Amino acid sequence: MKNKLFEKYFVFSPYFWLVLFFFIPLAIIFKISISVSEWGMPPYQDIFLFDNGFEINTTFENYIYIFSDYYYIGSFVNSLILALISTFFCLIIGFPLAFYIATSNIRLRNILLVLVVIPFWSSFLLRVYAWKIILQNNGILNVILLNLGITSEPLQLLYNQYAVIMGIVYTYLPLMILPLFGYLNKFDLNLIEASKDLGLNRIKTFFKVILPLSVPGIVAGSLLVFIPVVGEFIIPEMLGGSDRLYYGKILWEEFFVNRNWPGASALAFSGIIILVLPIIIFQILYSRWSQKNEI
């Protein structure tokens, strides 16, 4: 009997955490997003009023507002594009690396894995700041380029969307490599040899055998990079310029500069729904597909 309880606890504990740390905060954000804003602390009115009997005091104006202004939608689209591009680069850099790590001998593999994880041991902020120092006008990269005579004046490397993409790819690369490694590690190398033996050269072997069998790893790594990058705030803030506005930045400003909590909450809630719904649908379809294909 005790064991049964124990088992039940373990089965249901993930749901417990999910409720505690995902659904309850989400509900609170939703509640704020349909509140009426006002000057004060907190800067919104209660949704249930009891002054003249019972009254529900909600509004969907915040949603109407953010969906009618391209300022918000545009920034979200910018963030989606940024996330797509960054995920793509993480994938094409991360895949060969993960494959190399997974197929090297155990000693080298452990060293390489530690190297992949080492950046996590220093502060994320410091690492992004380091890129700022490298890329600035009198930074080390420009000094090298100038001294080599490749350019005659310092290049503007910082404060544009390219710096942002580079910073994101650098920061999120381990999140791509590790799940990919997890799948490729189990990869039967005989399959590659079998494919070559049956007459397919390296490129065809990659597309016919390695790639289809790596789909679960690619999906896991891509989601792990894509989702947080959409809401990424710090990297665009530190490395980006004013040429492009991103969702994370707008959210920050709405909360802390405009003190429009209901508007910001509406923005956050919409973002989560727009992002999570397609991913849930995708996951359902994908798990059906992979079950059918037994990957």
Next chain:
Amino acid sequence: MDNNFLVIENISKSFGDNKVLENINLNISKSEFFGLLGSSGSGKTTLLRILGGFEKPDTGRVILDGTDITNLEPFDRPLNYMFQSYALFPHLNVFNNLAFGIKENFTQKEIEINVRNIAELLSIEHLLNRRIKQLSGGEQQRVALGRCLIKKPKLLLLDEPLAALDKKLRSKTQLELTTLQKKLKITFVFVTHDQEEAMSLSDRMAIMKNGLILECSSPEEIYENPKSLYTANFIGIANIIEIYKKDENFYSDDLDINFKLNKELKNTQTKILLRPEKIKIQSINNLKTNSFNSFSGEILEKSYLGSFTRYEIKINKTIISVLDQNFNSNSNYNFPKGEKVICSWESESIKILED
């Protein structure tokens, strides 16, 4: 017969300081079923992988049907390799696994016909739409075989082709494999650590040890007339007896008996091999004791194996294995433990080991 269909010439291979193959030379004929037999670490799989193109030899050449293929990539070699794990593609069904190697060069219709033919040959037509995970070990083995044979290779390399099957299925598949090979007349080279498998499949086989080929001959020749002590012990059960010249005859201290050899010996001391089934045992009151090539002993152990009974017989200081065929269906026919018996053999059955 063309003895130079596959020529392996001075092949050596090292991994770091570890010499895996040393100066291997082999000639294999067309349509031959050739076995490489050795324990693990003998270099047999490395040799097979060199033939497949997955490893490059440090020295030497591989010539297949007159063409030097030493430096060709696996996908450019007119041969196929069947992996021990079968290495079937889990993301493809049986049909697409079979068609994998011919998709490039054939039309959809030709692929269809080829796959049907090969499936029929291996009696796996009913499995074509299955996924790999839904197949039993034996079915997987057939698909792996079919995937190679569909390419009509000049040479098929098989790495431990039956190792993953259970015992009953193994002997059935052994038979099918030999029949198939004789029917298709494709040259097969296979690797195994199982001496029974090597004997039953091979036309000729090579015994490998520590990167060297010790002997290469037909299974019968290797079993009956092994040249080395290692081979004698490796193949089948062997009674090895040390003898030396004493007066006109050869004498064994361990057995305390004289041996009569039908062959002149240069050395004054040597080892001889006596296979357990060559020894005849009889009840003691039937015969006179210790003459040439016969001795009396006591049964220490017996194990009934169905068609045979294996006895461990103690003679003087040594224990000799004897396999006695159970001619008689009477269960009392066997000699009981502790019984004194007479063992005898023909002098032709004694084989002199060279080293």
